[in-house]
Amino acid sequence: MDKFRMIFQFFQSNQESFMNGICGIMALASTQMYSAFDFNCPCLPHYNLAYGLGILLVPPFILFLLGFVLNNNISMLAEEWRRPQGQRGKDPAVLRYMFCSMAQRAMIAPAVWVSVTLLDGKCITCAFCTSVPVETLGNASHPPLSQGEVQRVLARIPCKDIYNGQQLIANEVAVRYLRCISQALGWCFVLLMTTLAFLVRSLRPCFSQAAFLKSRYWSHYIDIERKLFDETCAEHARNFAKVCIQQFFEGMSTDLVAARCHLPRKAPADAEKLLGITDRGTMNMALKSWHRCKPPLHLHPPVLPTGNGWAGEGQPPTHPSAPRRETAAYYSWV
Amino acid sequence: MDRFRMIFQYFQSNSESVMNGICGLLALASVKMYTSFDFSCPCLPQYNMVYGLGIMFVPPIILFLCGLILNRQSLVMLEEWRRPQGRRKKDLAVIRYMCSSIMQRAMVAPVVWIVVTLLDGKCLICAFSGSMDPEKFVGFANVSTVQVQQLLAKVPCKDDELMRNNTSRKAVSRYLRCWSQALGWSILLILIIAAFLARWLRPCFNQATLLQARHWSNYIDVEQKIFEETCCEHSRLFAHKCILHFFESMRQEIKLHSFSVPREGDGAEGEEDLLRGITDQDQVNKLLKTWYYEKPPLDVSQAAPRH
Numbered sequence: 001m002d003k004f005r006m007i008f009q010f011f012q013s014n015q016e017s018f019m020n021g022i023c024g025i026m027a028l029a030s031t032q033m034y035s036a037f038d039f040n041c042p043c044l045p046h047y048n049l050a051y052g053l054g055i056l057l058v059p060p061f062i063l064f065l066l067g068f069v070l071n072n073n074i075s076m077l078a079e080e081w082r083r084p085q086g087q088r089g090k091d092p093a094v095l096r097y098m099f100c101s102m103a104q105r106a107m108i109a110p111a112v113w114v115s116v117t118l119l120d121g122k123c124i125t126c127a128f129c130t131s132v133p134v135e136t137l138g139n140a141s142h143p144p145l146s147q148g149e150v151q152r153v154l155a156r157i158p159c160k161d162i163y164n165g166q167q168l169i170a171n172e173v174a175v176r177y178l179r180c181i182s183q184a185l186g187w188c189f190v191l192l193m194t195t196l197a198f199l200v201r202s203l204r205p206c207f208s209q210a211a212f213l214k215s216r217y218w219s220h221y222i223d224i225e226r227k228l229f230d231e232t233c234a235e236h237a238r239n240f241a242k243v244c245i246q247q248f249f250e251g252m253s254t255d256l257v258a259a260r261c262h263l264p265r266k267a268p269a270d271a272e273k274l275l276g277i278t279d280r281g282t283m284n285m286a287l288k289s290w291h292r293c294k295p296p297l298h299l300h301p302p303v304l305p306t307g308n309g310w311a312g313e314g315q316p317p318t319h320p321s322a323p324r325r326e327t328a329a330y331y332s333w334v
Numbered sequence: 335m336d337r338f339r340m341i342f343q344y345f346q347s348n349s350e351s352v353m354n355g356i357c358g359l360l361a362l363a364s365v366k367m368y369t370s371f372d373f374s375c376p377c378l379p380q381y382n383m384v385y386g387l388g389i390m391f392v393p394p395i396i397l398f399l400c401g402l403i404l405n406r407q408s409l410v411m412l413e414e415w416r417r418p419q420g421r422r423k424k425d426l427a428v429i430r431y432m433c434s435s436i437m438q439r440a441m442v443a444p445v446v447w448i449v450v451t452l453l454d455g456k457c458l459i460c461a462f463s464g465s466m467d468p469e470k471f472v473g474f475a476n477v478s479t480v481q482v483q484q485l486l487a488k489v490p491c492k493d494d495e496l497m498r499n500n501t502s503r504k505a506v507s508r509y510l511r512c513w514s515q516a517l518g519w520s521i522l523l524i525l526i527i528a529a530f531l532a533r534w535l536r537p538c539f540n541q542a543t544l545l546q547a548r549h550w551s552n553y554i555d556v557e558q559k560i561f562e563e564t565c566c567e568h569s570r571l572f573a574h575k576c577i578l579h580f581f582e583s584m585r586q587e588i589k590l591h592s593f594s595v596p597r598e599g600d601g602a603e604g605e606e607d608l609l610r611g612i613t614d615q616d617q618v619n620k621l622l623k624t625w626y627y628e629k630p631p632l633d634v635s636q637a638a639p640r641h
Binding site: 083084086087088119120121137170172173176177179180183184187188190191194195197198201202205206209217220221224225228229232233236240 | 371372374375376377378381384385388389392393395396399400402403408409412413415416417491493494495565566569570572573574576577581618622625627628630
């Protein structure tokens with residue numbers, strides 16, 4: 001648990017580390033998904049290719065989109081892209097930087113899936129078993145079959161238990177051949193991806209380093225600004241709620257005092273904390289009133305009963321600018 | 335847990351330690367990759383050599399490139415190399431030192447892969463079984479040339495119907511494995527001796543230059559890190575000020591346009607202050623809308639907020 005927390009803290013300390021952490025988790029999830037997936041080749045002539053290539057290409061696409069969805073910065077990018085210019089100019093270089101860094105991170109899990117699939121070999125074996133060169137690998141002396149028959153026999157290569165073409169071409173030979181091709185493709189793919197990553201990373205300092213530093217700074221800035229603004233708003237909402245609720249209870253207490261004809265009993269020491277509500281009936285009434293008629297979102301007049309539906313009427317408003325309806329006292333200049 | 339935390343902190347404390355840690359992790363990853371990789375020799379005459387040598391040499395290239403990519407110092411070195419001179423001279427000895435240390439660390443994982451491959455033997459058996467001299471082995475001596483190529487190519491596949499229980503296959507296999515392991519151990523021995531000599535003899539040459547180069551390369555690394563941290567800190571403060579100015583300007587607008595009576599009641603003052611003058615739903619909506627449509631300019635030098 002401690003170890004997990006420490007690793008979590010390390011990744012959280014830095015925004016980029018956090019994104020790298022998500023990236024690594026998705027790559028691991030991708031390998032786990034592959035090993036948990038029960039690959040089941042249909043062993044039929046035209047279905048094999050569709051199934052094999054589908055398993056090879058559709059999950060990476062899903063993982064790529066998932067990489068974007070899980071990335072918090074996508075909404076930040078969209079917001080920055082679509083906002084009106086207003087008083088602050090927009091810099092397309094910053095947008096490009098944000099998009100590129102997100103796309104690079106989102107590409108890792110799909111690349112891992114494709115590599116693992118190719119290195120394992122089942123997909124390619126399933127997809128291309130009907131294209132095995134029977135002339136070179138198989139038995140030339142076998143009585144000739146029609147093209148369709150040959151296709152049907154070859155399509156059963158991945159399914160060892162129903163394979164009936166052992167005289168035409170040995171199952172192990174075909175599987176080894178296809179797997180060799182698949183693994184070679186897999187390693188070449190990994191080499192290509194690694195080379196691309198290396199080139200992208202090492203050529204950047206050679207060109208436009210200053211522009212890169214600028215874009216990186218402003219993209220971090222936009223992210224931090226958004227977070228701070230959310231925090232400020234949340235704090236404001238908390239204080240707003242506190243005052244609102246306090247006023248509500250004060251309003252209730254005032255109503256109670258006005259409605260009752262006798263003085264309240266000698267209050268206990270922390271009566272103030274109870275805000276004048278000291279028995280079950282009153283509390284139920286307060287809760288019902290809170291549910292039926294919430295106070296308006298208007299905090300200026302602290303002394304007024306704010307129209308909460310209590311039977312006892314409160315005093316009339318002391319000044320005209322505090323309306324009793326649930327709208328603002330703030331007049332727009334637009 | 336404590337031990338793990340200590341190890342983690344030790345590695346984080348020093349950038350060289352971090353790089354050594356990454357180097358070690360890559361070496362372990364290399365071994366793990368090899369053991370989890372399902373080696374499957376095609377057992378066909380031309381394909382064997384390509385497959386075997388491919389598996390022996392392509393993953394090391396990948397691991398080498400990974401070692402360069404994951405090493406932060408390679409970026410630092412490139413930046414130092416390509417930066418304009420400006421007011422700080424460039425010292426080629428430092429760049430050379432950084433380059434050589436990066437290369438040395440990146441070479442560890444590929445070497446581990448090659449050595450593990452050779453000590454295991456499957457790759458060499460697959461690649462060179464077709465190049466064996468059939469005369470040396472009883473089972474293959476009196477077979478036609480084409481046939482013998484086919485048979486030799488099938489040696490790595492133990493379960494093939496032709497090769498099951500074939501003693502000559504086992505002989506070829508053992509022979510190749512012996513060569514493979516001998517090669518593996520020899521390479522390991524040579525590399526260890528070379529590393530040992532390099533480390534022992536280095537102080538005999540240019541020790542002062544070496545110390546300088548190491549110091550300045552460490553300095554460049556630390557300077558880069560601190561610069562990034564300072565930028566982060568700065569952007570945080572900038573954002574904070576910007577938002578405060580924004581709320582302040584909203585409060586000014588509200589004061590200008592609303593007809594609120596000055597409030598009595600000291601209890602409410604403290605909290606109202608925190609509310610920064612924004613006290614009802616429409617005001618909040620206005621604030622949020624303004625935040626989206628008209629972000630404040632990136633300029634916190636002015637004392638008075640905008641109007």
